[in-house]
Amino acid sequence: MAAATISSPPGPDWTVIRVAGELDLAGAAPLHDTLLRLVLSGRRQLIIDVSEVAFCDLSGFSVLADTRRVLSRYGGHLRVVLPPAGGRVHRTLTVLGFDTAFQVFPDLPAALAT
Structure with a gap:
């Protein structure tokens, strides 16, 4: 099951959600609820x-896609940190077209700097 940690680093209003563990059917629903709650509470810039x-x-991919769709409806933005040298998760998301469908950054400083 996926665990999510939420933080608001200093800077231009980005909220960072760090996800760890397995982002599968069991972990997707709680993460989706957390992300939707953030958006509905006014957070419009998510990493x-x-x-x-x-x-x-x-x-897991569906949660990210739905979050992007909801943010787009509210004029928000989604960035994803996905390190390039990254085993199965990187390969799976690349095969699904993740790297072309989302704003992907190799690390958190790069996502915050842009």
């Missing part, structure tokens, strides 16, 4: 850091 995710299936 989701999946650097510590050991496994991600289609349900």
Whole structure:
């Protein structure tokens, strides 16, 4: 199951959600609820850091896609931290077209700097 840690680093209003563990069917629903709650509470600039995710299936990808869709509806933005040298999760998300469908950054400083 995925665990999410939420922080607001100093800077231009970005909220960082660090996800760790397995982003599968069991972990997707709680993460989706957390992300939706953030958006509905007024957070419009989200960075989701999946650097510590050991496994991600289609349900995890769907959570990210839905979050991007909801943010877009509210005029928000989503960035994702996905290190380039990253095993199964990187390969899975790349095969699903993640790297072309999302704003992907190699690390958190790069995502915050842009």
